[in-house]
Amino acid sequence: MALVEFRQVRKQFIDQNKKPFTAVEGSDFVIQDKEFVVFVGPSGCGKTTSLRMIAGLEKQTSGDIIIGDRIVNDLHPKDRDIAMVFQDYALYPHMTIRENLSFGLRNLKKPKEYIEQKVREASNILGLDHMLDRKPRELSGGQRQRVAVGRAIVRDPQVFLFDEPLSNLDAKLRVQMRVELSELHKRLGATIVYVTHxxxxxxxxxxxxxxxNQGVIQQIASPAELYANPKNMFVAGFIGSPAMNFIDARVERDRIIVDGGSFGLPEDVAARLSAYSGKEIVLGIRPEDIYGDDFAPGVSTEHRLQARIQVVEHLGSENLVYFHVGNRLVTAKVHPETQGYNGLSKEFILDLRKCHYFDPATQERITGK
Structure with missing residues (x-):
């Protein structure tokens, strides 16, 4: 296995009007050996273009791409020692699963015994032993995806590349395949670069x-770090489900004013926001940090917000309550026994210990540093 590094990598395309547009702008990052790194973002953000540049399917406009100890800028895809798994499986319908798994190795003129060993190892890892003589049309979507992964495994590459491999599966199969891919990474100790929206x-x-977002890396961090300390409003709003709420607010010394409420700020937060006294900011709070006033265990009840409920979604284990604060639609993820009805006014409690504060001009999180 090997590390993957981008050094000031930039990719520019020419659109149908013959005007240039930048798909990836000045990317710098290192994916360590045996690390599982996921690229995420909305459509058109540059994540798949980045993956295709690693694979050699797109040539970067400038910058260097390193795989292992080699700069691979001018290497053909077949010489980069990578294996790619696509969204649409890309299996040969006329071949058996055994033939699909061995196809790449047969093209490389590997010995028959070696091919059989690699196919056996991959099919054992992925639970395909009992279906090696079937054709792809006889398999479910999840089984076909496992075959596509197996075809990559037999190559024993330095780096595995996954391009939205689960997007064609139903919700239950996606959960199952996520578990299988995590287990596969542990077993192979592989370097994996994975793209998803x-x-x-x-x-x-x-x-x-x-x-x-828009060709620019917004933040690189662990899942826990992204959730707890998003760098800006885009990351804060993209990571988490339901998404983080953003509420227009104004700082007045040691208080923060929003439509429907006024809250005293904890000392450390007031110090962090001291430069914004008398100014507008954006308050960010996740739905799970807003409570109905009848179920708020262990949370200070002094930070109350009055709002008129618009919609309640009853999901069994929780309720999602929607209401407006000023012009912003806010979602609260509350206890399933929380009482509240459409059209009625209700008090909600905000856990200010969990809030984030953003500069509305730069959209960067205010850290006070």
């Missing part, structure tokens, strides 16, 4: 996550 997938699979 699904932040739940990113949070459950990645040891570190690269969050991208």
């Amino acid at each position: 699904d932040q739940v997938e990113a949070m459950t699979l990645g040891e570190r996550i690269v969050v991208m």
